[in-house]
Each structure stands twice: as C-alpha cells, then as structure tokens.
Amino acid sequence: MGRFLLLLTCTLVSNYLHPWRGAGAQSMFTIRDISISLEPGDNVMRGTNVTVRCEALVSSSGAGPLSREYTIYKDGVTVYTKTTSSSSDLLYRLPDARVSNTGKYKCKLNIEGRKVTSEAKKLTVTGLSTPLLHLNNAVVSEGEELTARCTAPGETGSIIFYFYDDSKEILEDRVNSNQSEVKLRFNDVGIHKMNCSYTVLVTPFFFRSDKSNSVTVSVKELSITPVLEIFPYSNIYEGDRLDIMCTVRSLMADMHGNVHLYLSRGTQLLSRGDTNVNHSMIALAKDSEEFECRLEMGNVVKVDTKKILVTELFSVPTLTMSPSEVFQKEYMTLSCKSDTFASERIRRDQLTYSLDPPESLLIPKSSGVFSGKAPVYDFNYTCIAQAKGIRKYSRPLTVRPKVTVSTPKISVVGSAVLGRPFKVLCKSDFGSLPINYTLLKDYDQLSMAIVKMPLEQALFTVTIHQPGEINKFMCEAKNSQKDAPLSKRLEAIVVVPLSHPTLTVIPVLPEIAEGDHLFLICGVKGTPPITFKWYRDDNRSPIFTTTTDMNNTDYQIQALAKDDSGTYYCEAINHAKNVVRSAPVTIVVRLALWKKAVIVGFCLLLVSVLVVVFVLCIRSKRDGVPHYDGMEGRVTNGTRASAVSLPTDTSNRSSFSIPATV
Template identity: 40%
Template sequence: MSVCLLWLGLSALWQVADTQAAFTIDQVTLTVLPGNNVASGSNLTLHCEAKVSHSLPQPLTYTFSFLQDDQVMYSKNTSSSVVERSLSPARVFNSGRYQCAVRLYDKIKTSTSQKLIVTGLQVPTLKVKSDIISEGEVINATCSAPEEKGSLNFYFYEDDQEVKQARSKSNSVTTTLTLQKLKDVYLHCVYVVIMHPDAGFSNKSKTVKVIVKDLDVIRPQISISPNANVVEGDRVQITCQVQYPSDLDLFLTKGNTILHKYHTTFTHSFTVRAEDSGDYVCKAEKGSVQKRAVYGLNVTELFSKPILRMSADKVFEGERFTLTCHSAVSSSEKINKADIKYTLLKEDRNIYSGANYFATASLATNGKYSCMAVAKGVTKTSQPLDLKAKVPVSTPVIRVVDRVIVGRPFRVLCEAENGTLPITYTLKSHMSEAERRVVEATDKALFSNNYISSPEEIHSFTCQAQNEGRSIRIASHPLRAEVIVPVSKPVLVPQDITVTEGSNLTLTCRVQKGTYPIIFTWYHNRLPLPTQEVRSLEGSHIIKAIERDQRGDYYCEASNYNIEIKRSHPSRIGVSLAVWKKALIGVFCVLLLVAIVIVLTVFLKKMPNPRRKKQATELSVKPSRPKSGDPMRMSLTLDIEDNTILNGTPCVMGRNVWSENVSGSDSDDHTDVDSELVHPQEVDPSKEVLVKKSIEPEYSGQHTEVQMSTPGLSQQAALEYAQLNNSEQEPA
C-alpha cells in the first residue's frame, strides 16, 4: 500500500494543487464482475467508482490506480468517475487481493480490498524432438502451457517416475532427458504456478512414447589363453574384442583396476601370480551406454608367500637374535625347496642372501625387515617385520619427593633413565615388606606411606628395576635424604621459684631431640615473648631487672620446619621485694610501733586510777618548813640509757623512775626520798629537761618545785612524762 501511495504522490506532481475550490472524496468502490470466484478462462472485469462532492464549475480530473497484492498493475487519468479494467481470459496468475485508489488533487482515497480466486490450470503440451532413439542417446523434450501467465515449474516423468524438474519465467520450457531404462518409455509433464502453489499441479499432458533401440553391435567378447587354469610363472594372454568398432572405448579391468584401454580389439599378456586369480572384465562404452563381458582366471601357487620370523618374540640390546625366512612348495611337480632362493632385506635394501640371519641386537639393528623368495621367475615378498630391540633398564635412582620426617609418611620415587616399558619397580626396606609397581606409560614409580622411626633408617631403602620378560633386577644405591626429627616436648627451667626484684632471670627452654634450626618461643601468662631461632637443643630468654608485675606463669614452645609446635609444662615464677624496700618497710614498722606505744601510754596515763593517785601523793616532796612565800626546789636527775628509751615503753620508763621508791617507803621521811631519788649532778644543757610542778600539799598551801634532768631522754618524752605525773598528782 505504501508503494502505491508513493507512486500516486509522484504522478500527481503535474496536477494543479493550489486551488481555493472545496471538494471531498466521499467513497471509492471496487467491484469484481462477474464475481470473486471464477474458473480459469472466464471473462473478468474490475469496476472502480468514485463519489466526490465539490464546488468547482469545471469537470474534475481523476487518477485511478488498480493494485494487485499491493502492487500497481494499471493506472489511468480520466474525468469520468468510473473506470473498468478487463482481465480476460482470467488465469490462476490473476488470483490475489485487489484494491482501487483514486487521487484528486492532493487527496487520495482507497477502496476496500477484494479477494479474487481463479481456479483451474491449463493442460500442458509435451513434445519430443524424436520418438525413436538409440540406447544411450538423450531426448530433447518441450513442455508448455501457452495460456498461463507468470513463472511456472515444469516436471517431467518417465513411466510415472519423475526424472527432471525445470523452472521457467515464461509458460514453456525445453530440456534434455537421459533415459533410465534400456527399453521403450512413456513420457508426460505437469506444471505449477510458482506465485500460487495453492492452486496445485496441473493435469498431466498427453503421454508420448519413445522407442529405444539396443546397441548390440558394441557388445565385447573376452578370451584367455592358453587356458583359464594356470600355475604361477605361466604366461597368459587376455584378448578383448568388439565386432563393429565405431566411436567407442574398450577397457580390460580386474576389480577397480584398469589393466588396458584401446579403441578397438587388443590383447593383454603377462606372467601370472597367485594374486592374479579372479574375474577379468572387458567393457565397451559409447556415450552413456556400456556393454561388458566377464572371464575368470584361476592361478595355482608355485610356492607360498614367504614368512619372516624372529627367534625370540622380544630381544634386548646386547642379546643375539635370528631371522628365518620360510616358504612352502605348492606345485611340487614344477619345483622343489632347493629351487627357492631367499634374500633378506632391511628397509627394502638387500643385506643378506639366505634363509637364516644372525646378529646382535643394538640400536643399529633396529628397523623394518622382510624377506624375498624367488623361483622360476616368480618373486614373492613377506610381510614386513618391525624389529626394535628393547633397551635394558638402567640403574634406577631413588629419591624422596618432598621431605622425610621421622614418624610421618613420606613418598619415594624410583626412576630409571633408560629402559623399555613396561618396567617393574620394587621398593625394599628392612622395616617393611617389598612393594612393587609396574609402569607402562612413564619411566618412574611412586611409593607412598613409608615410615621411619630414626634418621638412620632412611639408608635401608633401596629400589630395584626389572624389564618385563627379563629375570635380571638392577638395584639402586641406598636412599640418601635429609631426615627431619621433630622436636620433643620442651622443658622450661627453672621451675616454680621466687627471685628478688631487680635481679636477672634466665629462662631456658630445652628439648631432648630435634633437627636444627629450632624455634623457641616463651610465654608469660599466655602472652608471647620474643622468639629465638637457634641451632642447638636449647634456647634462653633473659628477663633483666625483673619487676613485681612480671611474676606469674611462664612456659615455652618449640618447633622446627613448621612441623608441629610442642609446649612445655608451666613454671610459676614469684618476685620478692628488694632488700632496701624490706629495710624501709622495717623502719616504717618500728616507727609505727613506737607511735602506737606512745599513743597507748598517753591514753593510759589519762585514765583515772586511785592507786596511781596514791603513788603520786606518796612520791610528792613535802616542804621542810620553808620560809613563808618561798618555793622549795627539788632537782631530780634520771639517768636512762639510750637502748632503754628505744626498746622500752612509757610504762617501763615510769617503773624505772618511780616504782622502787613508792613501794619501799610509806613514811613522810623526805630525807630517804631525797637520798634515793634525787641525785643532783652536772648535765649537758641540751639533755636537761626541767619539769616544774606546782604541788599543792594536802595540808599546806606551799609549793614544791621539782627539777629533773634526764640524760638521753628527748624533750618530747620528758614533757609527756611530766604531764603524766601532773595528771596523776592532781587531786581527785
């Protein structure tokens, strides 16, 4: 439809489009007369009518277009509003979907589509150039349907069997036919409209008979002389002939092999062999026609085909071998065994004349051998024998694949540099039974799951190699490989000790066995300390000037070659205080004790005690009737040693000063008191403690002044002592 509109647009360029008149295309109608379904050959008319409303005074000019399957098939410019297109006679080619399009100035309107079906095909006509031909000739045949339109496909049949198909853009085709049968044949043809395959095949054309004449004049004949049964070495002649040679080819064949070719009668002569037995064919060809004659020839063996054998199926380099050629006599009336001569060939070169050949196998003797037997002019060759001497296995090499660890499985590889496969490898050790491996695709064998319990056992492994078919075994050298001994459980020393703060502590981690290098790692309360790699069975870690916070549990780990990490038992390390810290604490404790004692003494002195008041009263100094208003002075000197002050208590001090006199006197004899308690002497002013005590006598208002000088007693102690006495002498 789009193609139609484009064509209509281009065709309307010549029309006058610029007009001020008003018009419209109301309707376009397409009618197929007499109907949409008609038989082939009917008179058919396409009727197209346009209805237009306009205000123009002059007649309108229309452009009518008829379309078949969206392709413009007819177009016409006219002032009439009706146009007809005749399709007479109608054929299958005219079948399709039709439309009518009307263009008026710049407006286009298209009718609804109408489907047209034309049924029935014309019966085709078949003609041949000659209806009498010779065998092998081709036939020129023409099939036509003059009344049909469009492209056609033609089919040719020979006795109802399709033999040819030809396509034509017109309604006829001429082609050549090659007959399939050597007899009279009957030909006919049909056709199909390519654009309308649904219409089917046309009816058959009239049958045409073609007579085929046989070409017996070219039939050949074959003969063999002296006869068809001969013995090897006999000479025979095969004749192939034809009576009327004329423009033909003559062949002599056996199987698929052409032995001779000529254009007329010929003879083929040759000396026969056993393999020449069989059918011989003489063929005569002219064009596509072939005639043949067959004759059989039977050839008896003079002697059998020789057979070459080797004395041993397998031979190794350095071993002797024998090649023997043998052939049996088949026609004893013509020859005997002595008449057969043998020749040994290597790589098709003569190397020895005779039936038996002796040699020593080596690399030079390898190759293809055959033998040739000759008698009465007949030569026969044996099947080739491929000799390849086997290579004895070389001394195998034994080695480990990865690494050897005591107590763990390891793999051993046995390999021979030379040797013909298959090879049997045997791994032997005094610790285990022999293990075998047969290799066929490689020159090495792998043995797994081998164990040793000590490094020395590695040298007990050996490997043996043996070729198949030989009893000789070649042994390797003992296995040599580095053996790794895993570390034993380590021991950490010292164990559970206490060291003094500030001293150095050496932690030694020791194992009984293990291959160097060994890695030692120390841990303190599960926290890792520095790691040490050494080439010995022990390692040391020194903690310098150990501190109190470094006490706790220590242990070590040992490993080598990333095999296994083993851990020691833990050791508990205690850290005691330094000596100076102990001394300082001791001094502090002594001072603390002294302070406590003093506090307790003061506390006890202040406690109310009647006995102490009595003792204080007794110890008080009575005045010796002094003058009125003069105080009496008493000087008391207490000599107390330094160690008494440091080691004694206030209670002891009090007892040393007062207790003896108090307990020993109940009288008021002041002379005794003065003589026993008061010892005036010169003292160091720095050590003198003056205690003035105002005592109010029980019966007098006089004061007594007591002055005490106590060497070695500190002022603070003396003052406390005076205060204590004062408190005791105060009246209740």
C-alpha cells in the same frame, strides 16, 4: 498601486485558508475511502472470468472532474495502471483465470499527489489443465536424438516441466511459457513409454499437474559391438603373460572417426584406441578382476567384460620375530615365510627371501631366517619373497626394542615422621614399561607396585618406630627376565615428634630480684629445627619467637623490674607439626639487696633514736625527786658534783639516803 497590493494579499490569504483549491480555481476534495473486491469470489476454478473491482469514495467541491490515477498490485507487483476523470469504479478483468493468477491484490488511488491504498484481497484459482506430450519420432536407433514437446494448455506464469521414461524422471526444464521442447537420446534398446507433467510456481506456493498422455518410443540396437579377448583365458598362474585385445565388430565405413575404445581393469585404464586396442602384461594374483572393453560412439556406449582367475604362485610372506619382546642389543630372530606355493609350478628352494632395508644388521642363518642383535631404536623390517620374477612384500614389522630398567632410586616423599605413616617413592630413570617395583625391608618383601603409564609412580606407605629403621628399606625394579637391580638403602632424616618440654629459670626462683639478668630456657626432646615461643600470663600472642637447630634455647630479660613478675611458659613445634607446652612458672621479682640494706639501716637508726629518747625521758623523771647524800643539811640532785643548800630548819627532819642509779 494600493489596490494591487490589496488584491495580492487577498489572493495569498485565500490560498492559505483553502489548501485543496488548486491554481486555476480547482475544486477542493478529500478521499474518504478505497476498497477492493473480487468477483465472482475469492476462490474460483480455472477458466472463470474474474473481475477485480476498485471502489473509491471521494468528496469534492466544484463542478470540475478530478483526475484519478488507479494502480492494481498483485503480490506487491504492479499489474495494471489507469488514469481517468470518471468517478465510476475501476475494473481489472482476468478472463479465463489460471492458477498463476492466484495472489494478493491491492488498489491504490492517486489524486493530485494524495495517495490512498486499499487493504489486500487474496484470489485463489484452483485446477490445472492436463499436459500434452508430443514426440517428433516414434522409432529411433540407440544414441539417436529426438525432440519431445510438453504443453500446458492455457497456463501462464513460471512453469517447470518434467519428462519421464517408464515413470522415471529423466529431465527437468524451467520456462516462462506454457510449453517446453527438449532433446532426448536413448541408449537402452527396446520400448520406452514417455510422459510429462508440470508445476506452476506462485511464490511461495507451487501447484502440480497430472501426468500427460503416454507416448511409446521404440529404440533399435546398432549392429556395432565391442569384443574383448584374453589369451590364455583359463589355468592362469602368476608370472604367466597375458595378451588382451579390444576390437570392434560390424564397424561401418561411415562410423570411422566417431568410435573410441577403452581397455581397463577395475578402475585402472590400461590402453585406448579407435578401432582396436592391444595390451600385454604379466599376470598377478591381484589381476583376478574384471577386464572391460568399452566402446563410445557419440552418446552410444557399449561394453564387453571378462573376468579371469589368476592362481597364486606363492602366498604373501609373513614376517615374525622371536622372542616376541626383545631388549636393546639382545639377540633376536626374524622369520619370513610364505605359507603356500604352487608346487606344480615351482619348488620350495626356488622361493627366496630377503629383508628390506638391505642394510639391516641381521645375518641370514637359513632360508627366511635372520638373526642378530636388536637395535637401540625402533626399526621397520619388511620381508620380500621372490620366485620367477614375482616379488611379494610382507606387512611391515616394527621392532621396538625395550630398554632394560635402570637401578632404582629410593626416597621419601615429604617428611618421615617417627610413628606416623609416610610415602616412599621407588623410581628408575629409564626403562620400558611396565616396570614392577618391590619394596624390601632387610631383604624381606613388603609390597609391590606395577607402573604401566609414563606419569605413574610407585609409592609405598610405611611406618617406623625407631629412627634407625629408615635405613632398612630398599627397592628393586624389574621389567625383564633378568635379575632385578636393587637400590641403595633409604637415607632420610627421621623427624622425631617433640616431647618432654621444660622451662628452666636462672637464677633460681627464690633469688630473683630487681636488676637481675633472667634466663628462661626452653628445652624439648625431638628433631630440630625447632621453633620456640614464649608466653606470659594469658596472652596468646608470644612475647618472643625463635627457630634453632638445637633442642633448647633461651629468652632473656635484662635488668628485671617488679613489672616483670608473672606466669611464664613456652611452646615448641618442629616438622612433625605437633605442638608441646611446658609447665607454667611463676616468677616474683624481689627487692634489690641494697634497698634491703637501706631499709634495715633506716630501721636500726629509727630504733636507736627511739631508745635514746626513752632513756632521756626516764632520766628527766628521776631528776624531779630530792635525794639526800647522808650529810645533814645537804641534798644532791642526783649527781655527785652538784649540791644545794637545804633549809636551816632542822628541828623536824630525819636523816635518809636513796642510792642513785644511773
């Protein structure tokens, strides 16, 4: 058991290490190279024996031969396959090579599933054989069938054959062989020279041969012919009856049932039959065309034609209108007339006229003349001229009644600013174009505008210097010979640009004090509405903005404080878009009156205290000096009520008194 496992293991390892060793102890191999060559060369002439050689270089071990499978490709399509155990080159022979053998060739080698393909080699074969043409009959009757066979000797592949009659190609046939056989018929009597050629298709190229030999075919005419007769044939007028007959001449008995006749005028088929066709009709001027009697028998076609001339009995009428332009509900006249008529056949009074549609509101006034009021909408009229059963219609006449222009309306576009140019629009609600608009000022013409397109407007540019001038403008509209309607006078608000800005302060400047209610009144001259803005000092952001319909308004500051002191001004703007600014006003907020009184009282009190202190100081100084009252031995201290005892020594004393002043 152990030996069996060891043998199995050795076998598996050996197969793993030698992948190209097959079961049964086959040799190992490798395909080193494969190439293809063309002998005797890449470019050969038609008829050359060409050999495609496939050479493979294979290395192998062991004595046993390898099974080789070769495949030859032409333009990607398999053309040859061979399996061999020989190591010799594979040969693929092309005896008597033809143009169809042109193409790219490759060789593929397959050994036990391992495949290698060579590079491609292109073979070019030039030269085609001259085609041969054969006909089964050299003399035929018109319409008789013959067989033509064109052969390309020795050629192979996909071939297109061409057949020619007197150098004109009449048939093309594509086949996969070297000959084409077709059926031909000839309807033209006479001698025909036939030949053929062919083209060999080698994708994506084609090769064209020379033309073949020429073969002559004689085509004899059949005795059968069609006959066309018309009565009368000349001096024909409109209204005359025409009898037309289409028959067959030399009809043989064996032809019955195979012959068909067709009678036509221009592209209109009038009638058909087998052996004869009869047709009767009233001649008209438009019948001055060619009539044809056509005979068909199998592929044989014969015709007989005749052309007649039909004289007009009267010309096609012409319908005109007068006046050339007409307005709604205005009188108009339609005239219908044939300019010429055959006086040798009819009289002028035999020619009658009528209008279509008959329910039109126009009344006949005389022969071909119709009058009445124009409708209020577009209308198509057609005139009918009639004589001896012949009716002719005029070209339709479309009457487009114009609409009288309505009274125009005048208005201002945008705003009318005094002293500046502005636009004035003059417009009518309805009216046919073109419309002439005229701008007037006190009935004097200023300007004119013509409106020709539906969306076009009559705009005028004007300038006024006084507000009252706006009512002097009017306009008129005109699109006919009638009097032009006049609009009302122009009514619009005239915007007067702002001017004379003022800033009034209440209370007056010297009296402004803390706690006061301040009014800054900004006023201007101009047209409201007006937007006012107030500014303080150099700040460009307004402290207050308002819009009003008055020429002045105010900005209020209640309970003034010292911080409200500063420079104030105002700006104003209206629809004239001009900004005006007042002169700046400097406001100084003074102390309140009660504060002033407190300060004055305090000052007075302070002065009084200072005076009292001063007086007391003076008195205190006086009380420090002795005073005598005139009585010996008595001194006063400045008051009458007080006295002190003097020294008793009076030996050296004098007597004086000082008046006391209090």
